[in-house]
Amino acid sequence: MATPDRNAKYKRILLKLSGEALMGDQEFGIDPKVLDRMALEIGQLVGIGVQVGIVIGGGNLFRGAALSAAGMERVTGDHMGMLATVMNALAMRDALERTNIRTRVVSAIPMSGVVEHYDRRTAIRYLTSGDVVIFSAGTGNPFFTTDSAACLRGIEIDADVIIKATKVDGVYNKDPVKHSDAVKYERLSYDEALDKKLEVMDLTAICLVRDQCMPVRVFNMNKSGALLNLAVGIHEGTLIEKG
């Protein structure tokens, strides 16, 4: 068997981790075992010289839309959702630093004494020096998602690709969790993802990457080694790019 090429295909990536991915098999919260496994996988990327920016979700703790459905004012719910992403970011930084990976958490919402306020040029300097940068608090605005934040930050830091980690191994013609006969796409154009309303990313996020021609890869974070495969150019999951 040929030895896989361990040279990095990408110089800089933006990895989107959903909050739910941090729950593991639990119903709520953070599973430390999952964090440790992710830290090891992210460490492998740093080890081959990839600059890693991370946007982390908050759906394992709070989602504005769900709080609003339960009667809370939407903007308050969204603020709680964004604060949840900061908690996840702190937990992820802790796991990364226990693996000896230098990590910075920056926040779109100023939170002096806890994390640094996001500044694009500073974040790029950290990435260039080899630190992992976790972008927390989403975009800082209600009515957005962390998928949109991932696309926005990925474009701002001039990442080569946005890599979205999910619980499924790519984009399907319908939700594979609900439909056992769903068929996976290896490759999709932005317009197909929009027209077919595939729901693996929200429409705002897809419009943003389409307008800036930023490629997106969707893959299964529970598949061990898949992230490293992507980083060295081995196909995993689904690639969304220009048609």
Ligand SMILES: Nc1ncnc2c1ncn2[C@@H]1O[C@H](COP(=O)(O)OP(=O)(O)O)[C@@H](O)[C@H]1O
């Ligand atoms: N067409 C589709 N292809 C793949 N996954 C889909 C599709 N439609 C809906 N999904 C769902 O989207 C989820 C992945 O998105 P993600 O952002 O990780 O989850 P969430 O929005 O729950 O945080 C999958 O767990 C899957 O159930």
Ligand SMILES: O=c1ccn([C@@H]2O[C@H](COP(=O)(O)OP(=O)(O)O)[C@@H](O)[C@H]2O)c(=O)[nH]1
């Ligand atoms: O720019 C943003 C990003 C997130 N959120 C809020 O934070 C919650 C958690 O983010 P998300 O649902 O995207 O997390 P994930 O699904 O990735 O776990 C969202 O439901 C929103 O309420 C927000 O208001 N603005």
